[in-house]
Amino acid sequence: MTGAHVVLALDLLGTVTFALNGALTATRRVRLDIVGVLALGVVTAIGGGLVRDVLLGATPPAALEHWYYLAAAGAGAMAAWAIARPPRALHRVIVVLDAIGLSVFAVAGAHKAMELGLQPVAAIIMGAITAVGGGTLRDVLVGDVPSVLTSELYAIPALVGAAVAVVAGGVTHHTAPAAVVGAALCFAIRLVGVRFDLHAPAREPRGPRNG
Amino acid sequence: MTGAHVVLALDLLGTVTFALNGALTATRRVRLDIVGVLALGVVTAIGGGLVRDVLLGATPPAALEHWYYLAAAGAGAMAAWAIARPPRALHRVIVVLDAIGLSVFAVAGAHKAMELGLQPVAAIIMGAITAVGGGTLRDVLVGDVPSVLTSELYAIPALVGAAVAVVAGGVTHHTAPAAVVGAALCFAIRLVGVRFDLHAPAREPRGPRNG
Amino acid sequence: MTGAHVVLALDLLGTVTFALNGALTATRRVRLDIVGVLALGVVTAIGGGLVRDVLLGATPPAALEHWYYLAAAGAGAMAAWAIARPPRALHRVIVVLDAIGLSVFAVAGAHKAMELGLQPVAAIIMGAITAVGGGTLRDVLVGDVPSVLTSELYAIPALVGAAVAVVAGGVTHHTAPAAVVGAALCFAIRLVGVRFDLHAPAREPRGPRNG
Numbered sequence: 001m002t003g004a005h006v007v008l009a010l011d012l013l014g015t016v017t018f019a020l021n022g023a024l025t026a027t028r029r030v031r032l033d034i035v036g037v038l039a040l041g042v043v044t045a046i047g048g049g050l051v052r053d054v055l056l057g058a059t060p061p062a063a064l065e066h067w068y069y070l071a072a073a074g075a076g077a078m079a080a081w082a083i084a085r086p087p088r089a090l091h092r093v094i095v096v097l098d099a100i101g102l103s104v105f106a107v108a109g110a111h112k113a114m115e116l117g118l119q120p121v122a123a124i125i126m127g128a129i130t131a132v133g134g135g136t137l138r139d140v141l142v143g144d145v146p147s148v149l150t151s152e153l154y155a156i157p158a159l160v161g162a163a164v165a166v167v168a169g170g171v172t173h174h175t176a177p178a179a180v181v182g183a184a185l186c187f188a189i190r191l192v193g194v195r196f197d198l199h200a201p202a203r204e205p206r207g208p209r210n211g
Numbered sequence: 212m213t214g215a216h217v218v219l220a221l222d223l224l225g226t227v228t229f230a231l232n233g234a235l236t237a238t239r240r241v242r243l244d245i246v247g248v249l250a251l252g253v254v255t256a257i258g259g260g261l262v263r264d265v266l267l268g269a270t271p272p273a274a275l276e277h278w279y280y281l282a283a284a285g286a287g288a289m290a291a292w293a294i295a296r297p298p299r300a301l302h303r304v305i306v307v308l309d310a311i312g313l314s315v316f317a318v319a320g321a322h323k324a325m326e327l328g329l330q331p332v333a334a335i336i337m338g339a340i341t342a343v344g345g346g347t348l349r350d351v352l353v354g355d356v357p358s359v360l361t362s363e364l365y366a367i368p369a370l371v372g373a374a375v376a377v378v379a380g381g382v383t384h385h386t387a388p389a390a391v392v393g394a395a396l397c398f399a400i401r402l403v404g405v406r407f408d409l410h411a412p413a414r415e416p417r418g419p420r421n422g
Numbered sequence: 423m424t425g426a427h428v429v430l431a432l433d434l435l436g437t438v439t440f441a442l443n444g445a446l447t448a449t450r451r452v453r454l455d456i457v458g459v460l461a462l463g464v465v466t467a468i469g470g471g472l473v474r475d476v477l478l479g480a481t482p483p484a485a486l487e488h489w490y491y492l493a494a495a496g497a498g499a500m501a502a503w504a505i506a507r508p509p510r511a512l513h514r515v516i517v518v519l520d521a522i523g524l525s526v527f528a529v530a531g532a533h534k535a536m537e538l539g540l541q542p543v544a545a546i547i548m549g550a551i552t553a554v555g556g557g558t559l560r561d562v563l564v565g566d567v568p569s570v571l572t573s574e575l576y577a578i579p580a581l582v583g584a585a586v587a588v589v590a591g592g593v594t595h596h597t598a599p600a601a602v603v604g605a606a607l608c609f610a611i612r613l614v615g616v617r618f619d620l621h622a623p624a625r626e627p628r629g630p631r632n633g
Contacts, residue, residue, distance in 0.1 A: 027414045027416060027417065028416060028417050028418065029416050029418070030356050030361070030416055031361055031362075031413055031414070031415055031416055032360055032361055032413060032414055033360070033361060033362060033410060033411040033412065033413040033414075034411045034412050034413070035359065035360060035366045035367060035411055036357075036359075036360030036361055036413075037414060039360060039366070040360065050266065054265055054266065054476055054481075055472065055476065055481065055482060055483060055486065056481060056482055057268070057479070057481025057482060059265075059266060059267060059268025060266060060267055060268060060327070060328070060329055060333075061266060064266065064329060064330075064333040064336075064337075065329070065330070065333070067330055067332060067333075070332055070333060070336070081414070084414060085417065116482070117482070118482055118486060118487070119486075119487070119489055121489060121492055122482075122486040122487070122489075122492060125486075125492070126486075136563075140351060140562060140563060141347075141351060141356070141357060141360065142356055142360075143354065143355070143356050143565065144565070145452050145563070145564055145565050146458075146563060148457065148458075149454055149455070149457060149458030149461060149462065149563065149564075150452070150453055150454055150455060150458055151453075151455060155457045155461070156457060199455060200455040200456045200457055201455065201456050202453055202454060202455040202456070202458075203449045203453065203454055203455075203459060203503070203506060204453055205449060205450060205451050205452055205453055206449065206450050206507065207450065207451070238625045238627060238628060239627060239628050239629065240627050240629070241567055241572070241627055242572055242573075242624055242625065242626055242627055243571055243572055243624060243625055244571070244572060244573060244621060244622040244623065244624040244625075245622045245623050245624070246570065246571060246577045246578060246622055247570075247571030247572055247624075248625060250571060250577070251571065261477065265476055265477065268479070270476075270477065270478060270479025271477060271478055271479060271538070271539070271540055271544075272477060275477065275540060275541075275544040275547075275548075276540070276541070276544070278541055278543060278544075281543055281544060281547070292625070295625060296628065351562060352558075352562060352567070352568060352571065353567055353571075354565065354566070354567050
């Protein structure tokens with residue numbers, strides 16, 4: 001098993017988890033039929049990569065060209081439909097697997113953007129979009145303000161991980177170790193954030209036109 | 212009049228109907244000015260095809276390259292503005308015309324995706340996105356959870372029709388008959404669904420973090 | 423300083439203003455953390471151009487290829503975070519600068535679409551999307567119905583300006599003067615609309631399925 005196999009395995013693990021978690025999250029607040037549950041699971045899993053590939057002009061997107069991405073996303077979403085009411089213990093597992101997906105997607109997304117010639121800052125943003133874009137689309141589709149914009153420490157670890165991968169990879173020309181360090185840092189910050197309930201500073205709403 | 216003319220005529224009929232229906236649906240719940248009514252009608256009519264073409268890299272999208280798509284969509288949306296309060300009888304006509312649009316869009320969208328080299332499952336999903344994507348965009352823009360995700364038997368006929376067209380076309384190499392059969396099946400399932408008020412199984416919301 | 427420099431300067435001025443205004447608007451109604459404020463400012467500033475470039479197949483989009491667009495957008499959004507509660511006087515300055523951005527984006531967007539071979543009507547719509555697309559994305563992300571669809575005289579000046587630029591440029595082959603006239607007209611209509619509180623005709627909601 002080469003390094004590329006490991007990356008693909010982690011990528012697919014992230015895809016399954018994002019779909020499972022995405023579909024479970026979507027059904028928390030809104031009544032959805034089976035089409036909605038499956039669609040929102042799949043959108044959560046592959047939506048970020050679709051947005052990245054469309055912005056990069058790398059069409060058709062990887063998630064539509066290789067059957068295993070849709071298969072992994074569909075499997076995760078179907079599992080969510082089957083589980084319906086996830087037990088408490090599953091929640092913890094999902095948090096860890098979701099952090100793996102976040103890390104892999106952020107670093108791999110930034111790497112692909114660099115390879116396709118984007119400048120570093122744009123590539124870092126592409127990495128974060130790959131990681132958080134699917135969940136953002138899901139939240140918009142069910143009428144929620146995306147949690148990534150309001151409260152959760154979710155985009156920041158993705159940005160940090162992508163930045164480390166891009167900058168360290170660019171400086172040292174050792175892209176693979178830089179990617180591993182970036183992903184590990186993203187994973188660590190995300191889990192520390194969940195464990196200690198950390199939040200970025202926020203602004204309270206001011207109301208219409210009062211300032 | 213060749214087969215291609217028939218397909219184009221049905222395609223434009225679907226475009227007009229989607230725009231009319233989309234604009235009337237958008238004005239049910241939200242106050243919109245004339246820009247909003249026209250924009251949402253046009254988005255409903257051509258939005259699914261835009262998403263498909265962007266994902267396939269077939270840019271500029273067909274709906275922007277050929278003047279008659281924008282003209283048809285604009286005409287339908289303007290009709291909705293002029294009608295304002297549709298009489299009961301119109302509703303029935305719209306349901307039938309909308310089902311024609313759904314069927315043509317699903318089959319034609321899947322066909323285009325196959326031609327551009329997508330694998331069958333992705334092509335079937337592209338067909339469904341062509342058919343339901345515009346209405347989904349409209350619902351998101353007016354702040355509704357897309358009805359295609361919650362209740363209506365709308366995506367399933369599109370998926371079935373696209374699947375039949377793709378699979379039968381791939382197996383028999385008679386793409387035109389396969390497309391007609393797929394579209395007819397989509398049309399029939401959709402109308403049976405409306406007539407008998409059929410719904411796919413659904414999940415009730417669980418509330419925040421209780422499971 | 424050539425004409426191209428003037429256009430770029432106005433383009434970046436518009437980008438900064440859109441980001442500042444967009445981030446301030448987003449924090450009016452919704453609680454956002456710093457990631458959300460920055461992301462929504464940047465989306466407001468470059469979102470319309472991204473949608474235009476993706477639809478035209480001009481990828482990667484200009485806003486991601488040239489560092490100064492992201493820098494300008496980021497600066498505007500960070501200024502919004504720093505200001506937090508804008509004083510009354512700033513509001514007036516923003517309205518004028520925002521109208522400049524609207525005008526430049528509408529005309530430049532339509533021009534780019536024409537250059538990439540779109541037909542005139544589609545190019546005019548691309549101009550309007552460039553100008554109003556970012557604000558529309560922002561409103562959708564914070565759960566508002568986009569104000570451009572409901573009340574503000576915002577899309578109409580953009581459409582008029584883009585139409586004048588496209589038609590006058592196409593007829594006279596003097597694209598630069600046509601663009602200046604189109605932008606000036608857009609700017610004037612927008613400010614007259616704000617000053618006299620003008621609105622396009624609108625439709626009141628009819629409620630579910632009652633017509």
